[in-house]
Amino acid sequence: MDPKHRQILQRNRRNLVTALNPADICDGLLSKGVFTQDMIDEIQSKITRRDQARQLVIDLETRGSQAFPAFLECLRETGQHALAELLQCGDGARLPPSVPIQPSLIPLPVRKCVTSIKHTGFTWIYLLGIPTRPRRDSIQCYKMDASPCGICLIINNVDFDPDCDLKDRKGSDIDCDKMEKRFKALNFEVIAKRNLKYKRIRHEMASLAKRDHSAYDCCVVIILSHGTEANHNRFPGAVHGVDGPAVPVQLITNYLNGQNCPSLQGKPKLFFIQACGGGEKDTGFEVSPDEVEPSLGGIDDQMDAIPISSSSDSLSTSDELDARATLPTPSDILVSYSTFPGYVSWRDTQAGSWYVENLDCVLEENAATDDLVTMLMMVNAAVSQISAKGLYKQMPGSFNFLRKLLYFQSSLS
Template identity: 80%
Template sequence: MDPKHRKILQLHRSDLVISLNLPDIYDLLLSKGVFTQDMIDEIRSKGPRRDQARQLVTDLETRGSQAFPAFLECLRETGQHDLAELLQCGNGARLPPSVPIQPSLIPVPVEKPELTEKPDRPDFTPPRLAPLRPETLPVPKPFSPSFETQGVRQRRDSIQCYKMDAIPCGICLIINNVDFDPGSELKDRKGSDIDCDKMEKRFKALNFEVIVKRNLKYKHIRHEMSSLAKRDHSAYDCCVVIILSHGTEANHNRFPGAVHGVDGPSVPVQLITNYLNGQNCPSLQGKPKLFFIQACGGGEKDTGFEVSSDEAEPSLGGIDDQTDAIPVSSSSDSLSMSDEPDARASLPTPSDILVSYSTFPGYVSWRDTQAGSWYVENLDRVLEENGAIHDLVTMLMMVNDAVSQISAKGLYKQMPGSFNFLRKHLYFQSSQS
């Protein structure tokens, strides 16, 4: 496909996923040779309409130079003129709905009058084409802009998507540490059960098999991760680990931070991810492994910096905001996994891993004892509102922005972030049809 046509499809992916009418277009795409019957059947097997639409657009980019114009013809022949016009324009420009699109003057021929004078007379003036007045032309209806189409710079390359249509999609392990041993010098994490309930419901809605473990000690965290790594994930497309606990800094060469067991000792995030990497969990090779960490990355508190009023919409946190940190430890558990190269040299060991942190390394993470943590609350909301449309990395940026606007006690700030080693776009399964 021509790069400019591929760019147009990527630019308007969101509009197509939301509005594309599929049943009427499948037969036309087949008859025009854009897709084979096997490809149509594969797209239909994706389940809900939006998942089918997303796969259709992705596959369309691979179908040669005539696929784009043929797709436009199919849209017009099935009455989807708004989408056809949107793709035909192609540059992503938008006018506000209140501003009419001014059409160009279109000359149209008029009836040729009977000539009563000879055309070769010097005073003869031939009839002119009469322009159609602008007010008589129909004004095209503006297409609703979306997050992806409002001046966003699009990629020039085509990135594939992870397969995410298994039922269930994968296993989601949630470790919820709430009640800490008195000897650990760690406070109980009031409000964490609220976070746990939100994540359990959200990932069940995303078609994951959810396993919840509560109040795990250091050795039990490692045991659960080892057990998860030993399971056969061949029938699954993804694996998710969510950890809600106190945290601290730790020595690392890939993923920073560590999470505490309820007995006090901490497990490095790097060790946790190592259990599921391509070397230690073969049945998850090439599949996305997602880690969401609600824990402090250290003991520093961020007071933020001043910005102009149009750059921030501050939101106050709750009156019972607490942090998930203790003083930084100078030691961390030594890693038992080897750092030697994989002899088969196929994919890097940490590939297909994304670790999303509730806060920047070294800083505290805030949790409201009545409403749960800022990070989980916004992660849950963004997944609910955008999971059917946007890829995971885009949604995590939305979470970052939302959390950055909140202030604890009117003073302290928090900035989530992620270490992303995914190789493809990741779209969760949609519960919407």
């Protein structure tokens, strides 16, 4: 869907949920090819009209470029003219209801579709006859309209016990401030904890799991700390408490799985880990100059990781490493890592970490229009173009067990 149209739907979601009668327009959306029968069945499975309307609007935002005009047409055909006019005013183009919209006559961004052809379970989208990308018609969206949307716990470990041979993480407070402001803007209740020991990290996670999340749609955990490799079933890494011992991220995610936190069953649980995945330093590989736009890191780039060796210290007065994470595989969990497993994660003592800085920017610029997985790919692309000391690289990544698309709430002007 055109980002402009998605914003119109998001701005008017409350009015749509209050006044829309989904039963009247489902058949029209099905006949126009906007929704599949599976999507209609899911909408109709909701008990109340409001829940049906909410699901319909959420699904509509994920459809193609013709979903919005088709929706307006269905509203007019079923006599819901007030809602149609409300949305049409937001579109800025006052086309008469009787005039068919011809997408080929309207300037479209490169990524928007003109027509589509179904083939082997996918819809292949074409622009002027050129195939661009497949889209699964069955992908749904998580409900993300609770207020607040959920709890965001930030664990910010900065000052480490001298006896544990882990250096203080200068610049981490900058990361923490950015994430606290960003997730408040995304309508989360943010809880920030600083300098937690091993047992305190586990205590905070246990307390979060014991809370009643029934009124929320999501839960977020952000960990900013040193890290190291750890034994794991499926996912790598552990994060250090300020006293030295490291908590496997697999254990951290277990606190919020469906068995240990029933009120989060079926809801997205998101973990963002700014920490090293090990001690390897990535020097990258040579590519064409057209492939990347190199960006040099700052003179105070550090690594967040396991204790620093003398060879690491020779790079900078404060080079350090952060951690990587581990988790089991229950559904509805996504863990985003600042670096590829086994490798270091860089942090500038003046500007904060590469990963958090770019995550914050991408969320600010794209949360109103793009889903989380798409935005994380943007973060990957941005971080991969930065170089520390003009030599070392970093590649973020994620383990994704979400079952649906996730769109954050965002305040739109």
